[in-house]
Amino acid sequence: MKTMLAYRAEPTVVTVLSSSLAWDKPKLRSGGNIKNLHNHIGVKYPKCTKSITSSYNMGGRTRKPDPDKIHDILGGRMVEENRVFQQELMVRSSDIGSDRKLSIVALSNYLQDTLVNHGELIGVLSDGFSTPEMSRRDLVWVAYKTGIAIHCYPSRHDVIQVHTKLYESGKNRLGVDWIFSDLNSGNPLILASSLYTMMNMRKRKLSKFVEEARMELKPYFMPENSPLIENTRKIQTINIDTTDFTSLDLCPGWNDLDINQHVNNAKYIEWILEGVPSSIKKSHGISRIDMEFRKECDSDATLQCLSKMVGNYNSESHSSANGNNEGLIEVEHSLRLDSGQEIARGRTSWNPKHHQQLG
The missing domain is CATH 3.10.129.10 (Hotdog Thioesterase)
Structure with a gap:
């Protein structure tokens, strides 16, 4: 199995602040109010x-x-x-x-x-x-x-x-x-x-x-x-010609199947994360995941994950349009069979790690 991560020139993502994710940071184990x-x-x-x-x-x-x-x-x-x-x-x-x-x-x-x-x-x-x-x-x-x-x-x-x-x-x-x-x-x-x-x-x-x-x-x-x-925004269809990142030749293993004889949902999430560059995963942490499951995937499938950054974003500096790193990064994903049939789509939101209150 060979996996390739392809980059499109000058990808675009914008800083996105979702009201549902703009939470107050708790003070864990400190007795503070939340x-x-x-x-x-x-x-x-x-x-x-x-x-x-x-x-x-x-x-x-x-x-x-x-x-x-x-x-x-x-x-x-x-x-x-x-x-x-x-x-x-x-x-x-x-x-x-x-x-x-x-x-x-x-x-x-x-x-x-x-x-x-x-x-x-x-x-x-x-x-x-x-x-x-x-x-x-x-x-x-x-x-x-x-x-x-x-x-x-x-x-x-x-x-x-x-x-x-x-x-x-x-x-x-x-x-x-x-x-x-x-x-x-x-x-x-x-x-x-x-x-x-x-x-x-x-x-x-x-x-x-x-x-x-x-x-x-x-x-x-x-x-x-x-x-x-219920209040989640619709995840848009990704055009293969405008995708920012592509992971190819994704294949399920025998241990990825559940008792219903199709690929476990956790594997779908693992696959869409393969479509995010390691540089983003090192500097940011996931704050939100939304998934829509459209078709079964069996053990003989070969897939590709298409990912597109949302908004105006500089991939080299990981900076938003105003030159800082304050906003969320959003990435939309599409898991497809080699035939082109979509089996799942998702959206991931990423916060800078130094902004996340980790326990």
Whole structure:
């Protein structure tokens, strides 16, 4: 496999300041005050709870944590009238990147793992990503959209508390919200939201939300939903003639496939990051990711990632039009098969690292 990064002459990007990302910087572990995230983007989140039991059940695959126990550090517990799932996670050495902070790929895996734990604890997952009624019809959940907003990166050995909640999004989609908080201070670190739709595993086609499956999930739906995805700007189509950076010959490996026999969503994010020059990744950190998943990708695919800078930007100096480095950098991405068919598109927002309050 050979990967090539091609540069177009005089790429253009502008400094973009999104109101949803212009957050006040928290003072982690210092006891300082911080405004709630819902004041910035309208998201409510449960209060961070620090209680953890001294013992927990290691168990096997059939382990069913008792929701009445005060806490099960492996499986988590239900809070907020049994509608919100809460779990603690410790950032491991394998979860951090070169900057010693939680990597984006590890964060993507956290989203999946806590969601599956949520479904197993309330008893609505029978096999992988299906409810019992979905399994009878060969249906599974597949991601349609994902949005991640990062306010502060946790480090190795930091303990973070995750809350997940479910809600209906329209007639045919399931919405999931995640809130990542610092366990010591209770300050929110990361927000994420995803929309899921049903797919028929035999026909490999999308399906309507089966009413019997809706009734299985309905007792656990929250009434409100996050605007993290709904209020997101549309990601524009990238013309190959105007792209700024191109990554070629991207190929999935066997370990990139999930139990639905297609490429895991975390791999899509890893691929679009390949379309950003290392010079930007060294000087900037990701503050926002938006993804739209359009088509399955299997193990035999060969892909290319097209990336285009948004606005007026100098790639050599990493400076905005006014000569400083105060603004965000935004990059739009398109993952395509060699045939030209688009399988996903995304947008990443990058802040200068010295502007990010890292934990």
